[in-house]
Amino acid sequence: MLKQECLPEHVAIIMDGNGRWAGKRSLKRFLGHQQGAKSVQLVTETASRIGLPWLTLYAFSLENNLRRPRAEVNFLMRLLKSYLETNVQRMMDNNVRIRYIGRTHELPAEVQDKMRWAEETTARNTGTTLTLALNYGGRSEMVDAFRGLAAEMQRKHLAPDRITEEDIHRHLYTAHMPDPDLLIRTSGEMRISNYLLWQIAYAEIYVTERLWPDFRGIHLLEAIADFQRRERRFGGIGEGSGEVEEDPERIKLAAG
Ligand code: FPP
Numbered sequence: 001m002l003k004q005e006c007l008p009e010h011v012a013i014i015m016d017g018n019g020r021w022a023g024k025r026s027l028k029r030f031l032g033h034q035q036g037a038k039s040v041q042l043v044t045e046t047a048s049r050i051g052l053p054w055l056t057l058y059a060f061s062l063e064n065n066l067r068r069p070r071a072e073v074n075f076l077m078r079l080l081k082s083y084l085e086t087n088v089q090r091m092m093d094n095n096v097r098i099r100y101i102g103r104t105h106e107l108p109a110e111v112q113d114k115m116r117w118a119e120e121t122t123a124r125n126t127g128t129t130l131t132l133a134l135n136y137g138g139r140s141e142m143v144d145a146f147r148g149l150a151a152e153m154q155r156k157h158l159a160p161d162r163i164t165e166e167d168i169h170r171h172l173y174t175a176h177m178p179d180p181d182l183l184i185r186t187s188g189e190m191r192i193s194n195y196l197l198w199q200i201a202y203a204e205i206y207v208t209e210r211l212w213p214d215f216r217g218i219h220l221l222e223a224i225a226d227f228q229r230r231e232r233r234f235g236g237i238g239e240g241s242g243e244v245e246e247d248p249e250r251i252k253l254a255a256g
Helices: 018-024 029-050 062-067 070-093 109-122 138-156 165-171 217-228
Strands: 010-014 054-061 097-101 129-136 182-185 204-207
Touching (some): 010 217, 018 029, 029 070, 054 070, 070 109, 070 129, 097 109, 129 138
Parallel strands (some): 054 129, 182 204
16 A cells, blocks of 8 residues: 655654544543553554654654643653553564654653663664654744754854754754654644744645544555655645646736
């Protein structure tokens, strides 16, 4: 079904709909998150099987941290910790490396310890890099990047007009990875929700009504197959979009 030669390099996912999944079944929200963690595991394994180099999942936003009931935030933290404990061996078996982006230094110390352990244990794996966005916000990432860049410029006595896109890229949390080619959002919402704002400039967007706890490897493959049918233009001209005029100077513009 997939063309191996034009796989995306980087897929980013906004995992949404855990609460609605639980609500539809008259279950407590935490069961939706638990089932969502299962989807994280299965989707990561599919990504590794097809040789996707980068998979970045929005696991916990700054807004989640500030706006959800404390009990739910605490549950999500415990779930993350236990996810790492029970899945690092699978990551080793699947050659998956785990990393994180976000203001992770603000997370509880015992969660950070577990994150560090998982990152160090999987550091030498060479397959898919699974990046979890944790305590992440796109705008705060830019604030952090601009702070870093401003400090560098001060140190090197550089004038503001020397700033390039590349300089900003170097100071983002994602400096070490390519920008996402494909952004998937589950649960049908047409929003970006402060996710990878700089990086998704040219990403193809795929929104599915499916709720995250029902999203499985096969649905990742469907999204990638859809991506492969698209023509990416990066601001250029697509096929079938009109003839190119070789000498635009010849064309008279209609007045008024
Ligand atoms: C949105 O569901 C989902 C999140 C809060 C983030 C994703 C979290 C998980 C998949 C849990 C496990 C993750 C890991 C990495 C172990 P929602 O609660 O906003 O759903 P709703 O909009 O239907 O209420």
